[in-house]
Amino acid sequence: MVLNSTASMDDRDQPLELVDLPRPVAEKGEILIEVSACGVCHTELDEIEGRAPPSMFPIVPGHEVVGRVAQMGEDCHVFSPGDRVGVGWIYSSDGSESENISSRFRATGRDAHGGYAEYMRVPEAYAYRIPDVFSDVEAAPLLCAGGVGYRSLRLAGLEDGQVLGLTGFGGSGHLVLQLARHLYPTSPVYVFARSSKEQAFALELGADWSGDTDAVPPRAPHAIIDTTPAWKPVLAALLQLRPGGRLVINAIRKEDADRDLMAGICYEDHLWQEKEIKTIANVTRRDIAEFLPLAAAVPLRVNAQTYTLESANEALNDLRRGHLHGAKVLLIKTNK
Secondary structure: EEEEOOOOOOOOOOOOOOOOOOOOOOOOOOEEEEEEEEOOHHHHHHHHOOOOOOOOOOOOOOOOOOEEEEEOOOOOOOOOOEEEHHHHHHHHOOOOOOHHOOOOEEEEOOEHHHHHHHHEEEEHHOEEOOOOOOOOOHHHHHOOOOHHHHHHHHHHHHOOOOEEEEEEEOOOHHHHHHHHHHHHHHHHHHHHHOOHHHHHHHHHHHEEEEOOOOOOOOOOOOOEEEEOOOOOOHHHHHHHHOOOOEEEEEEOOOOOOOOOHHHHHHHHHHHHHOEEEEEEEOOOHHHHHHHHHHHHHOOOOOEEEEHHHHHHHHHHHHHHHOOOOOOEEEOOOOOO
């Protein structure tokens, strides 16, 4: 499935086209992956609608990729043919600790062809072994929603016993909640979500409290992680933070629909008393490499709704309309 140009999905609700492309060949330092599953992420909507436009067209989207090694390029020694591997948002970079903000950062499915396809190639250094405890469908959302969720939790600076808030409860939020329960067992976790179904799902997964986006929780959080594409949760979260608290915004881009709400920001209510805002910029190899074993140790419960590759446009429209209960994953059937 390829994207040939950017446009609002209000005007074009079938943005991806099913095409036949030549099978890729792994070059030096690369592996070729026969894809079995690929998660559907909100960042794909940002790419399609031009908020985070691809650097080339046509482009194959998809950056939550699981499959098996089909070919090894020259100088590849970590994996073997048949090994099950995954690829996340980071396709390649400079390898430094801050590679997520390097000018050499390349994103899977934006700067290089991704996983909405039967095959994809990737530098071997940016592929990860998938723990056996997860199926292909369960593993796919871990490569982005999970990995970047883990980065969000690290940057929140939480200590065990402190209160964590999560605003938005989709593909990433439902994983971060479980991970927080594992890493910070005595910390209350509060979930802010606009949907009553999401609120109920949060309680089912172990949240101590759940309520609407602008509801007042039992205690003021020390940190809140925002995974939404909107601006209202940013204002609401800043209002609920305790003095010295930190808001971590886990989003590549925010949409414009409610942007005007930010004109109502009040310094003394939203920002004063040393409140902090930290934004997530992409993800590093370290984040994914550390997160996958942790996810297996919990083990995380991954909720996913599946679609065929040919139904990728349907999955994107469901995601855009907020039809969420966990994550969305494409099943890829290879025509050898």
